[in-house]
Amino acid sequence: MAKTIRSLQIRHVDAGSCNGCEQELTALTGRDYDIQSHGIDIVASPRHADSLIVTGPVTDTMALPLDRVWETIPRPKVKIAFGNCAIGTGVFQRAYASHGGLADSDIEIPGCPPHPETALRLLCEWMTSHRRSHHTYIS
Amino acid sequence: MPDSWQLTNRDHKAAHHELLTLTASSDCSLRTVWLNPSDNQLSVAEMKIAEESFPSLAVHLPETAWDEREIHDMFGWIPTGHPDLRPLIRTPRWPETYLPLRKNQQTPRWLEVEPDLPALKVEGDGVTIMKVGPTHAGIIESGHFIFSLIGENILHLDAHLFQNHRGVEALLEDKTIDKVAPIVTRICAADTVSNQTNWASAVERLVGFTPAPGTVLQRIILLEAERILSHLNDLAQIPAGVGFQVAHQRALAMKESWQRSLELLYGHRFLFDTVHPGWTRSAPADLLLDSLANLHRQWVPWRQLVVGHHGFADRMSGVGRTTLAQIDRFGAQGVAARAAGKTFDARQSTAYYEGFFNGSVTRSAGDVQARFDVRLDEVEASLQIIESAAGQLEIESPTELEFLVPKDLSGRIVTFTESPHGLNSHDVTLVNGIVFRYHIRSATFRNWPLLAQAVADNAVADFPLINKSFELCYSCTDR
Numbered sequence: 094m095a096k097t098i099r100s101l102q103i104r105h106v107d108a109g110s111c112n113g114c115e116q117e118l119t120a121l122t123g124r125d126y127d128i129q130s131h132g133i134d135i136v137a138s139p140r141h142a143d144s145l146i147v148t149g150p151v152t153d154t155m156a157l158p159l160d161r162v163w164e165t166i167p168r169p170k171v172k173i174a175f176g177n178c179a180i181g182t183g184v185f186q187r188a189y190a191s192h193g194g195l196a197d198s199d200i201e202i203p204g205c206p207p208h209p210e211t212a213l214r215l216l217c218e219w220m221t222s223h224r225r226s227h228h229t230y231i232s
Numbered sequence: 233m234p235d236s237w238q239l240t241n242r243d244h245k246a247a248h249h250e251l252l253t254l255t256a257s258s259d260c261s262l263r264t265v266w267l268n269p270s271d272n273q274l275s276v277a278e279m280k281i282a283e284e285s286f287p288s289l290a291v292h293l294p295e296t297a298w299d300e301r302e303i304h305d306m307f308g309w310i311p312t313g314h315p316d317l318r319p320l321i322r323t324p325r326w327p328e329t330y331l332p333l334r335k336n337q338q339t340p341r342w343l344e345v346e347p348d349l350p351a352l353k354v355e356g357d358g359v360t361i362m363k364v365g366p367t368h369a370g371i372i373e374s375g376h377f378i379f380s381l382i383g384e385n386i387l388h389l390d391a392h393l394f395q396n397h398r399g400v401e402a403l404l405e406d407k408t409i410d411k412v413a414p415i416v417t418r419i420c421a422a423d424t425v426s427n428q429t430n431w432a433s434a435v436e437r438l439v440g441f442t443p444a445p446g447t448v449l450q451r452i453i454l455l456e457a458e459r460i461l462s463h464l465n466d467l468a469q470i471p472a473g474v475g476f477q478v479a480h481q482r483a484l485a486m487k488e489s490w491q492r493s494l495e496l497l498y499g500h501r502f503l504f505d506t507v508h509p510g511w512t513r514s515a516p517a518d519l520l521l522d523s524l525a526n527l528h529r530q531w532v533p534w535r536q537l538v539v540g541h542h543g544f545a546d547r548m549s550g551v552g553r554t555t556l557a558q559i560d561r562f563g564a565q566g567v568a569a570r571a572a573g574k575t576f577d578a579r580q581s582t583a584y585y586e587g588f589f590n591g592s593v594t595r596s597a598g599d600v601q602a603r604f605d606v607r608l609d610e611v612e613a614s615l616q617i618i619e620s621a622a623g624q625l626e627i628e629s630p631t632e633l634e635f636l637v638p639k640d641l642s643g644r645i646v647t648f649t650e651s652p653h654g655l656n657s658h659d660v661t662l663v664n665g666i667v668f669r670y671h672i673r674s675a676t677f678r679n680w681p682l683l684a685q686a687v688a689d690n691a692v693a694d695f696p697l698i699n700k701s702f703e704l705c706y707s708c709t710d711r
């Protein structure tokens with residue numbers, strides 16, 4: 094039976110961020126937003142993860158390492174674009190060494206950087222509107 | 233025989249001048265700008281590149297070693313006599329003919345190979361090589377570290393950065409003046425006000441415009457607010473490096489509360505888009521003072537907690553040491569340099585700060601503890617600067633000015649500020665209102681080679697702690 098998703102175990106990869114998005118991700122883990130109390134956590138290895146958060150416009154040098162982390166995460170899994178750069182609407186899209194963000198994300202968290210409140214709300218909304226079944230939660 | 237380019241630049245270094253920028257431009261020019269901290273005069277040295285090469289400065293001025301490798305990657309010109317001309321930014325994925333900062337380059341088709349570059353490793357009995365990155369087990373910017381270890385100890389660290397290289401300087405070229413600020417703001421979230429101020433001052437000085445006194449006060453407040461934010465972040469990360477979770481979490485909470493104040497005061501949690509040529513977003517003095525009082529209430533007990541903790545002090549002292557001689561040799565800047573006894577702080581050479589800056593904070597040990605302590609005292613000094621600047625704000629805060637930039641504004645200028653990480657300089661060339669060249673030299677770019685020195689002889693398990701005590705951002709180095 095399919096169940097509502099109650100947790101996300103996230104691996105983070107910086108693919109060319111200005112570090113604003115990282116700092117707000119870190120804020121999410123602090124006591125004011127406390128993502129762990131919502132079942133969300135940042136984990137140390139892609140093998141521990143069921144989701145990937147990407148920040149930055151995807152620089153050419155990080156493109157292959159990023160793909161590799163994504164491949165290493167077991168299925169089912171989701172890809173989250175955190176911030177305008179990763180979504181493909183930031184100011185660095187047209188820089189020569191930028192690939193212009195993610196083409197295939199499942200969740201987009203807009204902002205430059207996203208406000209931690211917005212990020213938390215969007216992640217929680219996504220979890221309550223998705224069910225952990227093989228039909229809706231495989232990439 | 234050293235030529236005049238080498239001699240002039242060596243003389244500046246010998247006279248203890250600070251190197252602001254070493255900039256190459258597509259018109260085949262090479263230019264250094266030095267600041268004399270005793271009289272705040274700038275000196276310019278220039279040369280023309282002939283036959284695709286120029287005499288290297290790196291042997292006598294190690295701070296230029298990375299600059300010259302960058303020039304080699306970006307323009308293809310060879311610094312003759314450079315001791316280590318491995319690629320710095322370019323990777324094997326770049327087509328050989330692609331030189332991004334020469335004019336009229338097409339965006340390349342990247343080659344289908346791995347981006348890794350050859351590493352400098354120690355060879356011999358008992359040496360192990362440990363590679364870390366470019367992706368990391370936490371929320372960290374991307375960087376690739378190759379350690380040569382003997383037992384638990386680090387013999388040598390080869391840091392391969394520039395994984396986050398976006399191509400910002402090339403992106404800025406050919407932009408009209410109004411398109412520059414949104415990009416410059418986002419070079420690095422930790423040094424954004426400093427970068428914005430450098431750009432705003434560049435335009436203002438080329439126009440010959442003096443910002444209103446209220447605008448200057450708001451800029452000082454913004455620069456110091458950014459320093460507090462960045463230092464709070466770093467002060468939170470250092471205890472995390474030794475597992476002192478209470479201090480870590482409480483500092484993060486303090487940072488969060490400061491960010492909420494900044495959002496309330498200036499509309500952005502990192503102060504993006506607050507400083508513009510001609511004007512600056514402003515906040516009312518009473519709200520500013522409330523925010524200071526609020527932060528101060530949390531700061532005092534937190535400071536007591538971390539200063540009085542012997543276990544914490546024990547883990548920090550003697551770890552990741554740098555000497556003043558190393559600092560001088562590498563031209564290191566900012567907190568890391570002052571923690572080893574260098575007195576330079578770019579605020580002393582910034583006209584804005586007259587009457588506000590009361591001398592730099594220094595320590596002599598050059599270890600993690602010293603870098604932690606310098607930040608502690610600098611936060612308190614910044615609180616005082618904001619308080620006295622806020623006290624001078626008129627009841628009516630200055631409004632957005634009609635600042636007219638001539639459409640054909642042309643010229644070249646170097647501007648600098650003391651960012652939370654240290655001396656941060658921009659070398660800007662405008663031709664008919666369009667950016668011809670925009671070079672950004674952050675303090676972290678100068679300090680990365682020093683970090684490699686600081687970790688040698690330390691246990692590899694202390695690398696995260698030492699790294700956090702430098703807290704060098706990647707984005708303004710990689711650009």
Ligand code: SF4
Pocket residue numbers: 109110111112113114148149175176177178179183184204205206207418421
């Ligand atoms: S979205 Fe904004 S804050 Fe995030 S990395 Fe891009 S420029 Fe920085």
